[in-house]
Amino acid sequence: MAERGSRTVRDLRVGNRATVLQRLYFGGPMSRQALGPATGLSSGSVSNVVAELTADGLLEEAGSVESDGGRPRTLLRVAPASGRLIGVDVGETRVRVEAFDLALTELARAERPLNGSGHDVEVIVRHIRDGVAEVAQRADAASDGPGLAQGSLIGVGVGVPGIVDLDEHGATVVHGQTIGWDAVPLEAMLRAAVELPADTPYFVDNGARALGQAEMWFGGGRGARDAAIVLIGSGVGACVVTGGVIHGGARGGPAEWGHLTVSIRGRRCRCGARGCLEAYAGAEALLERWQEAGGRVPPDADEETAVSALLAAADPGDGTEPDPVAAAVLDETAEYLGAGISDLVNLFGPERVLVGGWAGLQLGPRLLPAVREYADAYSLRHPAARVRVDLGQLGPDAVTVGAATLPLADFFTRGGRRRTAPLRTESGTAAVPGWYSVLEGRGAR
Template identity: 65%
Template structure:
């Protein structure tokens, strides 16, 4: 199920198997991208040693996962409502966080405010241009339109993170994804400030907010751990082929008499 791209009960594994040469005994491991990002950071990155953590994936859209007691689960965090009757999200609902804080939506808000993203390039290059205009490194004044868009995005993200704190009280919050790492390198302090403003003070005071350590490929790194996670969950043992149980001796003797 992926409402943002119009998938409704699409049999993904069956489609993959129909187009591959893998034998049917080889398992597929399919999971949410925010979950695999979180698993990578918990195993190898900024989440190591945390008892509980919320890991945020900030890319074209936004998502999150929650890890507690050694287990992770994906959260549809990007589809929390931050503005009743607000902008239409990719999922079709009005006012989702993703409709304000996903990279696609941030760039659209920049265009609507009069900004001019570079044309015929990908979203990552456009976001880089937006950040360069909002926070120039050459000592020139920031573009006021670009800066206002990014400052407001920091507030939306902070408000969204406050929901994670109030609901789950994680020990750590980590921001990852290609857009999150770009954005966080310049606006992380603003995100922290807004998170504290919107969250309950006691759980907010116990949570740290930081960037992920594994870079923009962390989603892929986490996906590569899914077979390992399954292997460890089975106690580090290989699957053994199912064997037909040996029938009891009395049944064998009885069948022999009947046949005779």
């Protein structure tokens, strides 16, 4: 009985620390006096938690505010320099690695283009290894505090294409059918290759889910309880948020939205099936359709350059006549995207749909008006009247930022305690952090 009671007290303390950290992070700076009503904790509990967090170096003073008739009240905030995070985006054309402080301010970045190597997992692991080494060195050189290898690193988040799951031993594996990955033990490979402390926590999840978490925390999803965040790159993915809880990514789910069937016996998709949304709306398929219709993709151009050329052909902007083939391909793509978004609207009834990913942001200004019209036309009237379709707000780095929020969310859930062991329970299965608790504690920022 004593053991059970001690665990309950410890869990309560961790919960109080998590509550204060989250409120200050998303709603701060804030005074001690304001923290009580904002968190529902007693003034005594607030004082104790603030003292603990300050002693741990997680809180710092951030000025003061006048009070009614008394002394000015000191404002508190989460100390940005109290921890570091690394976010990795395993994209379709490059691997991007960024180091951040606790406020998600970028400290350093490195990019490694894939250059025709595809998604050979050994190449990806080497790119991540070299990128982490580069950003760690540059971030450490710019700081007077302890380096990433000396205890300041909270964790590494990795956004990947495909489904993230657990094998029979509870280890993280990635199933990326479109890139040729079948139960790839990415976390184990990174632990063996990356020169970081052996107990560094790694959080691997689907890139669309990472994008969604970033937009919900810092971008166009703030304040929404129900949303869908769409990632359009070479392929297509999405994550769904219902009641403040992020779905998709690990163990499949709406992250594989790109493989909904939109055309029976339609185009062959990269996954091997026919008629997937990705076979019509992803950048790779979009460029293929343009070429098949007679369009001329610049020789040796990468996908981003080729998409820019397609947009320029459809809307020259120099007084010349638009290319009707390019315009027709883009208009058809807008209809497919609108129809795909209508599936999300009809199934989940989101308040907002946000379109992100490098291709989504590049195509969005041209396609979004038509996408909205088609989404409305294909949706049921009642959920369609509730939804707003917009571009994401975080730009092309959103997946990297979202990947960094994966260890940050776990850090908050643990009350600001660093995880010092791999994500395993006594039964051998991986522990599932309570991501939703962070969102439910989110305040206006």
